[in-house]
Amino acid sequence: MGLFAGWEVPLFYRSIREEYFTLCNRGGMFDISHLGKFLISGKDAVPFLEFTTSNTWGKVARGRGKVTFFLNPRGGIIDMPFLSRDGEEEWLLTTNSEARERVFNWLQTQVQAGGFSVTVRDLTPEFLLLSVQGPYTQEAISQFFNQSLSLLSRFEGTWVEYNSIKVRVSRMAFSRVDGLELLFLREEGEDFFLKLSSFLTGQGFSWCGFGVRDLLRFEAGFPLYGREMDETVTPLELGKEKLIDWKKENFIGKPPLVLEKKLGSKKKLIGMEVEGKGIPRWGYPIYNVAGLPCGYVTSGNYSFTLKKNLAMGFISSAQDKLVEELYILASKKKLKARMVPLPFLS
Amino acid sequence: MNIPDNLKYTKDHLWLRKEGEIVVCGITDYAQNELGDVVFVELPQVGTQIRVGDRMGDIESIKTVSNLYAPVSGEIREVNQELEKKPELINQSPYEEGWICKIKPANEADFDSLWGSKDYQEFIEKS
Numbered sequence: 001m002g003l004f005a006g007w008e009v010p011l012f013y014r015s016i017r018e019e020y021f022t023l024c025n026r027g028g029m030f031d032i033s034h035l036g037k038f039l040i041s042g043k044d045a046v047p048f049l050e051f052t053t054s055n056t057w058g059k060v061a062r063g064r065g066k067v068t069f070f071l072n073p074r075g076g077i078i079d080m081p082f083l084s085r086d087g088e089e090e091w092l093l094t095t096n097s098e099a100r101e102r103v104f105n106w107l108q109t110q111v112q113a114g115g116f117s118v119t120v121r122d123l124t125p126e127f128l129l130l131s132v133q134g135p136y137t138q139e140a141i142s143q144f145f146n147q148s149l150s151l152l153s154r155f156e157g158t159w160v161e162y163n164s165i166k167v168r169v170s171r172m173a174f175s176r177v178d179g180l181e182l183l184f185l186r187e188e189g190e191d192f193f194l195k196l197s198s199f200l201t202g203q204g205f206s207w208c209g210f211g212v213r214d215l216l217r218f219e220a221g222f223p224l225y226g227r228e229m230d231e232t233v234t235p236l237e238l239g240k241e242k243l244i245d246w247k248k249e250n251f252i253g254k255p256p257l258v259l260e261k262k263l264g265s266k267k268k269l270i271g272m273e274v275e276g277k278g279i280p281r282w283g284y285p286i287y288n289v290a291g292l293p294c295g296y297v298t299s300g301n302y303s304f305t306l307k308k309n310l311a312m313g314f315i316s317s318a319q320d321k322l323v324e325e326l327y328i329l330a331s332k333k334k335l336k337a338r339m340v341p342l343p344f345l346s
Numbered sequence: 347m348n349i350p351d352n353l354k355y356t357k358d359h360l361w362l363r364k365e366g367e368i369v370v371c372g373i374t375d376y377a378q379n380e381l382g383d384v385v386f387v388e389l390p391q392v393g394t395q396i397r398v399g400d401r402m403g404d405i406e407s408i409k410t411v412s413n414l415y416a417p418v419s420g421e422i423r424e425v426n427q428e429l430e431k432k433p434e435l436i437n438q439s440p441y442e443e444g445w446i447c448k449i450k451p452a453n454e455a456d457f458d459s460l461w462g463s464k465d466y467q468e469f470i471e472k473s
Contacts, residue, residue: 011382011409012382012383015382015383015434015437016382016383016408017383017434211382211383211408211409215408277386277388277406278386278406278411279385279406279408279411281411301408302385302408309385330411331411332404
């Protein structure tokens with residue numbers, strides 16, 4: 001077990017390797033109820049979201065959603081949440097678990113400061129959230145609900161019923177593996193939870209710990225808050241310009257980003273592959289071939305699929321021509337690495 | 347937690363078994379469980395002279411890197427080459443197929459003074 005933002009979460013149930021291959025070949029389940037879950041509603045919801053996030057929402061249809069950024073006035077990332085339209089004036093927000101309180105307070109401040117007619121409600125304690133991933137997910141979940149869910153497009157959600165319990169099913173795939181997320185009320189959900197768990201286990205799915213979840217997001221080059229992201233990192237440094245709508249007149253954090261786009265970013269996120277043994281770990285310094293420090297590792301892992309030691313990290317933009325050969329200083333040895341494109345696996 | 351009675355143990359979570367004049371060593375079931383999925387093992391060189399407490403290799407899991415310290419003084423006679431290809435043997439079979447190295451002890455008494463299973467059990471219950 002590991003402790004994460006005050007929640008005790010399993011790193012693995014049996015072994016990361018075993019759970020990883022079960023998930024990739026068949027399917028796996030994660031209990032992600034620790035993520036922050038919010039309802040943003042009110043007649044000003046759209047203008048409020050336009051002002052507080054980096055992309056646009058007016059034309060988003062009910063059930064659709066996307067990944068976005070909450071930024072501070074310096075363009076630094078407060079969180080990279082997922083936002084989905086659940087009604088004309090209702091939006092469901094999912095944040096990193098560690099960001100829950102911070103985002104909630106920040107949103108409240110923005111509502112008051114801007115005088116928006118918007119209510120932000122923290123649903124986290126009331127709702128459970130399960131993630132089911134793997135190639136047989138759609139098939140198995142459709143069979144369980146006796147309703148085809150294979151038509152859902154990426155990031156689309158819909159409410160379905162199971163024995164009069166309402167469950168919001170959304171197609172969420174942050175890694176190369178397809179997946180669905182299921183949101184339902186904790187109070188009435190126990191029976192549903194147990195039935196679903198036993199059904200999926202019978203279908204060859206396995207409960208998976210966060211070791212697998214981290215490896216999958218890592219292989220997909222998906223940044224994690226606290227590793228690749230914090231309030232000093234901008235979306236441009238992450239290579240996530242596609243989540244910014246430059247045409248929008250204003251949003252919190254826009255002016256410094258406009259400047260950064262014009263002048264260039266100070267650092268950028270890269271993928272690295274290690275030659276030989278050793279997993280680069282968070283915070284390990286990176287040196288260029290001339291022996292000069294040029295960056296640091298944000299995440300490292302061993303990919304069971306690629307059978308390689310990989311890392312993500314930031315390097316100074318001034319040095320990005322010298323990345324053919326890099327050295328990562330591990331606790332007792334120097335790891336030779338080279339830059340590779342992200343994602344590692346797609 | 348599997349702690350076989352017929353083995354000797356160290357505070358660094360190694361187990362040792364006597365086979366004639368050689369001792370075989372590996373990491374305990376408790377240690378492999380704490381480390382999680384082992385992805386490589388840096389094995390010592392055959393022929394290396396080691397002294398108790400010397401760093402003789404590393405075990406790296408997805409979670410962390412951990413050093414291997416020599417449990418007795420002596421000479422490395424053999425290492426488990428299978429671990430190069432299948433490091434997961436340490437998780438799957440810590441006391442059999444996941445053995446790490448064979449040492450010819452310089453001094454027999456070193457082996458005899460190591461912990462028995464009860465001492466090791468008490469140690470991990472306290473830690």
